[in-house]
Amino acid sequence: MAESSRLAARNRGVVSETRHLLFSVAPGAAWIFAFLVLPSLYLMSVAFMSNGPYGLPQMPLSLDAFKQLAGFGFLGWSPGNLYTLVRSLWQTIVSTLLVVVIAYPVAYYITTCRERWRPLLLLLVVVPSWTNQVIRAFGWMNLLAPGTPLSDLADALGLIGPHMGLYPSNFAVTLGLVYNFLPFMVLPLYAAFEKLDKALVQAAQDLYASPTRAFWHAVFPQTLPGLLAGTVLVAIPAFGMYVIPELLGGGKGMMLGNLVANQFAASSNWPLGAAGAILMLIATFVGLFAMRRVGRRLGGGEEVVI
């Protein structure tokens, strides 16, 4: 008797806990499910439909969208989309590398300053990224347009054709990406530098390691978790970037994001756009997964954000 009532009480406890979980979590979970999971599933299904009039998806199911993404059109194969893909990858890699090269000394410099100044210095790096990204890209358009001092300089040095201007170009896109993502690398690297165990560096120096060796063996491994976190924060959004290539790149600077977006606007081919979106999703999740694996192997553990 006592046994069964205790059991009932425990059951009641479990039920009320579950109800509590449902009431607290359900509204938000349902919101994200209804307004993000369902829409993305719908978008993915669109990729497997055929292109109807006005670019809207219709039955029957087909794989045409993926063929078009690979470059097969009415007029045979053309490399246009492939160029866009390769360009997206290339821009991502180059801009991430540049961001690392700039962010590394900057983050280290901040840790060499007095402690009370550090929040201010970090803030100075981050504040530009608080302004709207459209405005920031517009600033670069103003700076790089034909006839501006920078363009004239590049012209005089023979880097560009006469009266071409530095924008629109692939160079402008790379510059815009580096500008946009620099703070996302400085912050995690700074966190890594701040925790740096100076005793290891000291030990390396005591053992007569050259500065280069000391750096690669005593400093670099310690900052690796920050570097990985920064790479996740920079490379993944850079690959899907839309605003910067659209404003700074022109027709020949298009990236995957623009290819996808165009299919829902001007050229109107929803299935093709959806296929591009799937590709972008795959790249995102592969990237995240790979970074996580690398982070685990290096023992970064919790420091790697995602």
Added chain:
Amino acid sequence: MRKRTLQRGLTGIWWATLFFLYLPLAVIVLFSFNSANSTAVFSSFSLVWYQRLLGNEQIINAFGNSLILAVSSSIVALVVGCLIGYGMYRHRHRKLGWLIILIYLPIVLPDIVFGISEMAFFVEFYRLTGFLQPGLGTMIIAHVTFQIPFVALIVYSRFVGLDPTLFEAAKDLYATPFKRALHFLLPTIKPALISAFFLSFTLSIDDFVISFFTSGPESTTLPIYIWSAIKKGITPEINAIATLMIGAVAVAAILSLLFNRQGRR
């Protein structure tokens, strides 16, 4: 000796980076005071673009839309996200992997995929049911979707930082769940709620891509207005309005610095 060269090099890189970071913004601010409509030559100082701004009804409207969108989406996200944050904390011993994935999804999804999914979904939904016509309503829904995770994570981390015995104490005093929420939970997480609200507000005001794809013809926000003006090449007032937005960011930066200083004291 070598150490000093290193330090000098670092200082040089630091100032060069700052120059790089602030140059485009400085150019915008400078040319907003240009009397001629040119971004290459500065003729003379004038406030003509700011005067034009005040008379431009579209810009005023867009500003109003941005504010309505940011405030209403932040309020909804605050309520919903706060509940999730609390639920995650209370039930942190259970296996909630699916919930974590759901919460991280809006953060990791590329903006463009996010925006286009919502757009395709809303267009199709409107065609089938006649509800949710693209406009401010759909924009609010989309914004709430990307704000919820941030609110939930901020509230959750605040709870994790609390002493668990506090919860027991509140229970021991025989407070009803409602009273516990009102007199204990809400006051203790108030700082988290405030910062979550401001973060949501900033994310919403700052967002362009997702707004752009979920907006309707009547619901232009400030970033969308600026975007279309740039695209059409009609940009005289853009420098002025961008300068005002940069000014707002500068004020926010100074405020955050002051608050930080105060918080540490």
